[in-house]
Amino acid sequence: AQTVTQSQPEMSVQEAETVTLSCTYDTSESDYYLFWYKQPPSRQMILVIRQEAYKQQNATENRFSVNFQKAAKSFSLKISDSQLGDAAMYFCAYRSALGYGNKLVFGAGTILRVKS
Amino acid sequence: DGGITQSPKYLFRKEGQNVTLSCEQNLNHDAMYWYRQDPGQGLRLIYYSQIVNDFQKGDIAEGYSVSREKKESFPLTVTSAQKNPTAFYLCASSIGSARQETQYFGPGTRLLVL
Numbered sequence: 001a002q003t004v005t006q007s008q009p010e011m012s013v014q015e016a017e018t019v020t021l022s023c024t025y026d027t028s029e030s031d032y033y034l035f036w037y038k039q040p041p042s043r044q045m046i047l048v049i050r051q052e053a054y055k056q057q058n059a060t061e062n063r064f065s066v067n068f069q070k071a072a073k074s075f076s077l078k079i080s081d082s083q084l085g086d087a088a089m090y091f092c093a094y095r096s097a098l099g100y101g102n103k104l105v106f107g108a109g110t111i112l113r114v115k116s
Numbered sequence: 117d118g119g120i121t122q123s124p125k126y127l128f129r130k131e132g133q134n135v136t137l138s139c140e141q142n143l144n145h146d147a148m149y150w151y152r153q154d155p156g157q158g159l160r161l162i163y164y165s166q167i168v169n170d171f172q173k174g175d176i177a178e179g180y181s182v183s184r185e186k187k188e189s190f191p192l193t194v195t196s197a198q199k200n201p202t203a204f205y206l207c208a209s210s211i212g213s214a215r216q217e218t219q220y221f222g223p224g225t226r227l228l229v230l
Contacts, residue, residue: 004158033217035218037221042223043204043223043224044221044222044223044224045159045206045208045221045224046221047218047220050218091158091159093158095217102217103149103161103164103174103175104149104151104159104161104208104219106158106159106160107158108156108157108158109156109157109158
C-alpha cells in the first residue's frame, strides 16, 4: 500500500518570503500522480498543483512550484513571495495511474502560518 | 455556476440514529468520492463511485452506506453502526478518465454527535 508522509506539522514564513513544505511517499509503482491541496480555515480543499510521475519537468503554478525527485520519492512544495492568503493547511496526496477511479492517499498535513 | 455542493454544513446525530449527508455536482463528472477528515490526520476514503448504480468500498467503509442513482448525486448515510462518526466529511468528484483524473472537492459537512 502507498503511504504519504509530511514530516512538518507546522511551518511559519514571513510575508513576501519563500517557504518549502516537504513530502515523501512510498510506492512500488512507476506511474502515478502527486498533488498538493490547500485547506484554508473555510475547510474547502483547493487544488494547488499537480505532477505526473512520467514528466521530469517540475510543475509550476504562478508562485507555487514543486521539486519532484522520483528516485528519492520526494515531492516538496515551494511557495514564493508568500502572502497572508497562503495561510492554510497543506496536504500532499498520491494517486496511482493504474486503473480507474483510484483513491487519493493523503499525508497528515502541514499548517502554514504567514506572518505580516 | 459549476461546482460541488454539500449539505448541510453542520449536522447533529443522536445515538442510534442514521443521518444522510448530501453531495451534488453539476460538473458532469462520472466519478464521485466520500472522504472523512479527523483532526491531525489527512483524508481517508470511505466510498467511491465510478459510474451510476455502481460504487466501491474505500478504506473505512464500515458503518457507512451510499447510493448512486443519478450521475449528479452521491449521498452518504452514516449509520448507527458507525461508533465514532464525529468528523468532517468531504465529497469530491472527477471527470473519470484516469489520465485526467484530478479530484475537486465540495465545501464539506461537519458531523457532531449529541
